[in-house]
Amino acid sequence: AIRNQNLPPELLEELSWNKTLELLNYAYEKVPWYKDRFVSIGLEPGDIKYPEDFINVPVLSRAELAENFERFVSKDLSLRSLKISATGGSTGNPLKIGMDPRGNREVPKWQMLSWWGLTPVSNMASIYRGVPVKGIKKMTIDFINWPQKTLRLDATNITEENIKLFIRAYNKHNPSVIHGYVGALDVLSDYIIEHKVKLKPPKVIWSTASPISEVQEVKIRRAFDAPVCDQYGCSEIFFVAAECPNKQGLHIFSDSVKVEILNEGNQPVPAGTYGKIVLTNLNDYSFPIIRYENGDMGRLLNKKCSCGLSLPLMDKVKGRISDNIILPDGTVLAGEYLTTIFDDYASSVKQFQIIQHKSSDITLNVVFNNSAENVTEIISKVKNELSNRINGQVQLRINVVATISELRGKLQFIVRE
Ligand SMILES: [Zn+2]
Structure with a gap:
């Protein structure tokens, strides 16, 4: 939550740790997967008292999550009341994830966008997968978030015709933020540069869902004449970290997600060293995700951002292990x-x-x-x-x-x- 981003770092860490303990206790009581897993290795919640004990909690692999979907659902919830998101991914190995239907992605989203001077009434352009309206394949303009307007370009169907429609709508509504997949922003940027399209620069381009390379960032910045905010997340946990305008690393939303960087032997590595990213979602109790290895590689940064936010920093995620x-x-x-x-x-x-x-x-x-x-x-x-x-x-x-x-x-x- 936005009020936590300015807490003294020790208090923020304490808050995060208290939430971790609460989640562990809950998972042990209410979630079959964790109960069985902890019992099988003789681990009880009481054994985890201090942050350094957390490494005794087993790391969760993608395969374990994929094969045991139902056992991750809290007993407090029926499967039907769970929001389910399925992800195929490039691995061809589909994964289903449950989410608390009351969970709210809008909170970290507007927290992040506030760093860039945006408010919830700012118009937005979204270049993302699918359009959430059935039967509409082309770009649509969507007024559901009134007074905020969201223009959409379907990232899975970027044709020249759709780009032209998008640009026309863009010039009408002048969005102050463009949100999109890196690859889709990349294609759109090529078009804008090649056709010398003139657009009113947004305040920020929010890129997501894939590591952004320097090559892409330079190009996107040039096309839109606007800075790029690299936001990191995965389909399992959407908001993990994001850049502020000072761009000295990605601020981890540490009051809602715990980020660990581990080596191959699942031991923590020091800040500055690359390793496997392991995530714990501190907010979702309906389908707890604890110490989940999502396949990405990254590193923590041991410095403070000059913007003054207490949220700790991680570096840009540069690639997946499989890459x-x-x-x-x-x-x-x-x-x-x-x-x-x-x-x-x-x-x-x-x-x-x-x-x-x-x-x-x-x-x-x-x-x-x-x-x-x-x-x-x-x-x-x-x-x-x-x-x-x-x-x-x-x-x-x-x-x-x-x-x-x-x-x-x-x-x-x-x-x-
Ligand atoms: Zn900052």
């Missing part, structure tokens, strides 16, 4: 590194994608801006850099291409065949 490239000798080219290979040339590059074929060979497809100069030099530098790491183990091809086809709102940087 790594693995060489025949076992060397891992980490996704969080690979997404940065064009950072020095962010204003010349439009998009890129790295594909590892079954043979382990690697293809890097890159799309340059029309205005890009010294393309040959950029390619040769990136090729050298990658070749040094690959060390002759596999073939590396770099193709300059006109487009990258995978554009369902989420551009996958790294594809392993």
